[in-house]
Amino acid sequence: MLEFGSASADATPNDLIKDTTEADFMADVIETSQTVPVIVDFWAPWCGPCKTLGPALEAEVTAAKGAVKMVKVNVDENQMIAGQLRIQSIPTVYAFWQGQPVDGFQGAISPGEIKSFVEKVGTMGGGAADDGGLEEAVEAAEAMLAEGAAVDAAQTFAAILGEEPQNAAAYSGLARAHLAMGEVEQADGLLGTAPDEIFDTPELEAARAQVALAKQAADAGPVAELKAAVEANPDDHQSALDLATALHAEGDVEAAIETLLTSIRRDMEWNEGAAKAQLFTIFDALKPQDPLVLKGRRKLSSILFA
Numbered sequence: 513m514l515e516f517g518s519a520s521a522d523a524t525p526n527d528l529i530k531d532t533t534e535a536d537f538m539a540d541v542i543e544t545s546q547t548v549p550v551i552v553d554f555w556a557p558w559c560g561p562c563k564t565l566g567p568a569l570e571a572e573v574t575a576a577k578g579a580v581k582m583v584k585v586n587v588d589e590n591q592m593i594a595g596q597l598r599i600q601s602i603p604t605v606y607a608f609w610q611g612q613p614v615d616g617f618q619g620a621i622s623p624g625e626i627k628s629f630v631e632k633v634g635t636m637g638g639g640a641a642d643d644g645g646l647e648e649a650v651e652a653a654e655a656m657l658a659e660g661a662a663v664d665a666a667q668t669f670a671a672i673l674g675e676e677p678q679n680a681a682a683y684s685g686l687a688r689a690h691l692a693m694g695e696v697e698q699a700d701g702l703l704g705t706a707p708d709e710i711f712d713t714p715e716l717e718a719a720r721a722q723v724a725l726a727k728q729a730a731d732a733g734p735v736a737e738l739k740a741a742v743e744a745n746p747d748d749h750q751s752a753l754d755l756a757t758a759l760h761a762e763g764d765v766e767a768a769i770e771t772l773l774t775s776i777r778r779d780m781e782w783n784e785g786a787a788k789a790q791l792f793t794i795f796d797a798l799k800p801q802d803p804l805v806l807k808g809r810r811k812l813s814s815i816l817f818a
Contacts, residue, residue: 529570529582534590540583545608549580549636554597554604556588561620562603568623569605572630579634580607596813598792607633612801616714625709646672650681657685662692678707684715688722696726714800721796729761742771749775749782753790760794769794769808777815788812 532540541550553569555562566584573582587594587602597606597613606616607629615633617625653668666689672682683706690699700723706716738755741748752775760768772794775787791812798805 528573528578528580529584531584531586532590534592537583537585537590537593541608542611544581544583545612546610547637548578549633550608551580551582551630551633552606552608553582553584554587554594554599554602554606555584556586556602558588559602565603565605565620565626568626569630572627576630576634579637580630592813592817595816596809598795598809605629607636609633609636614800617712619712646676646679646682650679650685653682653685653689657689657692660692662689665689666693678709680710680713680715683707683710684713684719687716687719691719691722691726696723696730699723699726718796718798721793724793725760725797728757732758732761735759735762746774747778749779749787753783753787756787756790765794765798766804769804773808773811773815776812780815 530540541552544550551569551573553562553566555566569582573580585593587599593599601618603620604616604618606613608614614636615629617629621629649668649672653665653672656662656665656668666686669682669686669689672679673686676682683702687699687702690696690702699719703716703720703723710716733754735755735758738751738758741751742755745751752771756768756771756775759765759771769791772787772791775782776791780788791808795805795808
């Protein structure tokens with residue numbers, strides 16, 4: 513096995529790239545990514561864009577000479593994995609590091625973007641490249657935001673974007689700072705005008721989910737009344753959905769997730785899967801490794817694949 517963050521010139525494509533199954537996913541992806549980043553390509557034989565993206569990814573992974581590995585998942589043959597990781601369209605690519613999904617994208621992207629993506633993932637195992645201190649600045653701004661200093665955080669994120677306009681973390685942070693200041697429309701507008709290169713990044717998708725939830729919060733009903741309605745009629749799925757929205761608006765994210773899971777368990781197809789869609793919006797707004805997300809996804813999987 514490759515050492516932590518190492519890049520072996522002797523590594524062969526067979527060592528770096530492989531197909532996996534549901535039985536081997538834990539070993540091939542979760543365990544392997546503890547020591548070297550793993551790019552997972554979700555594809556299907558009938559998918560046209562997959563036929564272009566897959567070989568391009570393989571070429572860049574091979575060129576990285578061991579800094580990153582690649583695992584391919586045929587979603588037709590491994591539907592449980594696809595469901596658990598919420599693969600809604602293909603091609604979808606996730607990067608795993610130390611057992612967690614940390615980056616990714618959907619759809620075909622340009623050769624230059626593929627190269628940049630692989631290089632970025634490769635640095636996770638061997639330390640980030642010198643970026644002039646921007647990563648530290650992002651971390652400092654995130655700390656300000658977490659402490660409630662939204663204005664200072666916004667100024668710092670803006671300064672970072674002045675140096676690197678395509679910094680997805682700073683762009684997302686600036687939008688979230690606007691949200692923290694109650695400026696929902698400004699956050700929404702900022703995300704709508706993001707540069708093409710970072711428009712669909714996980715960081716911005718997470719911020720968009722937070723904007724969507726903030727908009728819903730403005731119309732959230734009284735929790736007590738909605739709880740009474742659901743208790744009176746557990747199959748009143750609209751009230752359950754509204755209750756989850758109200759609970760989330762009050763900051764009780766765990767209760768919102770549990771309410772939606774209960775609704776899904778009773779009728780997952782109600783209103784074209786509205787409860788499941790809302791649940792995914794909450795998941796998207798949180799970090800992938802957040803305990804609430806991990807616990808919620810496990811419970812959802814047990815419902816879907818029972």
